[in-house]
Amino acid sequence: MTTPSAAGPLAPFRVIDLTNELGQLAGRMLGDLGAEVIKVEPPGGDESRFIGPFRGDVVDPEQSLHWWTFNNNKLSATLDLTNQRGQELFDLLLERADFLVETCPPDAAAALGLGVETLRSSHPSLVHTSITPFGREGPYANWKATDLVGTAMGGLSSLCGAPGRPPIRPTASQGYTQASAQAVVGTLIAHYQRTKTGQGQHVDQSMQEAVTFTHDNASPTWDIRRINNGRPGNGREIGGYKSGQYVYEAADGYVAALSYGGLFGLTARQTIEWLDHHGMARDLTSEDWLAKLDATTGLLIPPAGDDADYLNETLVAFCKRFTRAQLVSEAQQIRNGWGIVHTPKDLLDNEHLSDRGYWVEIEHEEAHVTYPGPWAKLSKTPLTVRHRAPHIGEHNGYVYGDLLGISEDEIRSLASANVI
């Protein structure tokens, strides 16, 4: 059994979480920061409990790894918001809450009592955060969007993939992630204002607009040069200039090594020396090449044509000879910021993360499960992973009994009437 616990900088505060997959990370981040987060779900269980993958691949609303990932540190209360008594109870809950985070479609909000003006007049001190595909208002407000539509409309997909081939997206949903994480920032800015005035406000978060944050330098590049950065494939594009290849195959997987592994730009000389130390610098140690590469130190624009091919072939041959760990640790010794392309297994085996105590074990009835740990280390008010995601309505007793002061008999009758 889980109980509310106080830890973290937001420990004095309570959040009502009415989010689907678009916004679940927002509530969890507030929970990670120590707030008491009450996930309000319909009596049959939240729709996101049916998103896979599932433990053992068995579809079960209590075994969804999606649910587990995004709802630890939360409590669960069931409530039918389409029912008048349900809305009354919801209103009482909001009376006792500091934050509401919801993902209601704009055209359905009024019917569920989630209109912006309604909430502001009934709960003036509440910080009400809505996360929607395009924002609560505007010409696209009532359009639908999945994660891919969000990454497309926000401009990320046009920068992902290879030239001439279909635009792609990270297979883990970044539209939802960006919308949720940026909503937390907006929510906490509104919260800070409330500490000064006592007044809450509405935070209108759009997924599309959140995705525009990810376009790197593409926005000023269009503004200044009237060039659209494109899909660089295995490379990078800065200011409309194509950079070199950056992912190379090592003996045991892949490494990430920007700008032909640093063979041009500020790190060119020490990188050539490093290759030469292994007898694999080819002609790059010649006066001719060194002069050519020295000329690139002030710019981010790489050599092109045959020179580019030569650099690339040199690095391809070099990387294949060594393991990822050897390549990256030697690159780091010469202040060249290579990294390992980690698979999930690599991450769990990673010594650095273990050394920092990153992974946490959470107790489930079925097993102890390893989760990613806190995403920041605060010296005085640490973030914590306190407990697993809740079962359907697991905390109805606490929420309706302890918080709202409803008698056990009435809770039973609300349950049998399917209100909770």
Added chain:
Amino acid sequence: MMTDSAQTDKVFAGIRVADFAWVGVGPLVSKYLADHGAEVIRIESSVRPEPLRRAPPFVNDEPGLDNSGYYADFNSSKKCVSLNLQHPDGVAIAKRIIAECDIVTESFTPKAMRAWGMTYDDLCEVRPDLIMISMPMYGLTGPWAMWQGYGHVLQAAAGISHLTAYPGEEPIGTGVAYTDFLVPHFAASALLAALDHRQRTGEGQNIDFGQMEAAIHATETMVLDYTVNGREQQALGAGHPDHRPYGTYRCAARGDDDDRWIAITVTDDAELTALADVAGQSSWTSLDADALDAAIGAWTRTRQSEELMERLQNAGVPAGVVQTPEDLRNDPQLAHRGHFWMLDHPTMGHRAYDGPSFRLSETPAELTKAAPLLGEDNEYVYKDIVGMSDEEYVEHLVSGAFD
């Protein structure tokens, strides 16, 4: 010094930030504060310039420390002083600035602040209630603490590139320095929570923010699928593990641009029926997934992306144009929300800046000015905030402390 009355109603009025951070992550954290009224002072040097000041795009394609659009977009509403921390007086001057600040932000590898004697413990001696956030790639401790990196590489280290590829092909990752545009939200959330804690208790604190550790939280179920099911999830291009059709399809050329695409996604039977109706192809509801993908691709290839989006959305199908940077500037929804701000810069002219993606109903963001010139606010900061006399100011100027 004058108090700007318009600034006093802002959320972070009276909060002052010493921003030592560079490139993406740090400046994007302090931008949230600056655009909501904090006085953010960037501390930079011409001896070792902030790398983004040297990165394109440049106005008129002319490289120059005050001419980079890359730098400008991340540094709206901020002030800037120049200070050479390698100069014998540099650290002492930095500490005098910090004594007048509520927050310090930095994103160097950990040895830099240690070498300067500017760790959190050191800085608490000049400012006991200080909040400091350090944002190195891999955190302040651990075997990789001193490793360097970039957002383009960190997306690979955090597992995001593993999930960003065409099926079965090399892990190319996103085409952007992705974690630079992901982890600032986590860092800002931690910082704001710490600021709230200080507001209530008077207590400052230190935040060790390892960028990689935050970025792993953007991999959805990748970790649990491995720790629970022992399965390593794989990249699916534009695709989705549970839904098809779910992809990007090439549309008709627009003018001479033959790189127009639309994202079309179907998550239930009603959306599939609606898609088939819009296409006038009732047989689509019974095609297998590969055949349907091919049929959709043939259908979209002869049609304009914007027109398809309108028709599909009006029928209830989640669909959207794969928008380019140019498209975003013309997007009616972003225009309705006022996403882009046009600001005048002394050397770069009238330029577009990105504002925050959320709208606060009572205290919305305001981008108060274009990015600062290097050292633009030296006189104000050193004389009015730090309290240097004219003589002392000139002395440091001549000695090269402000280089």
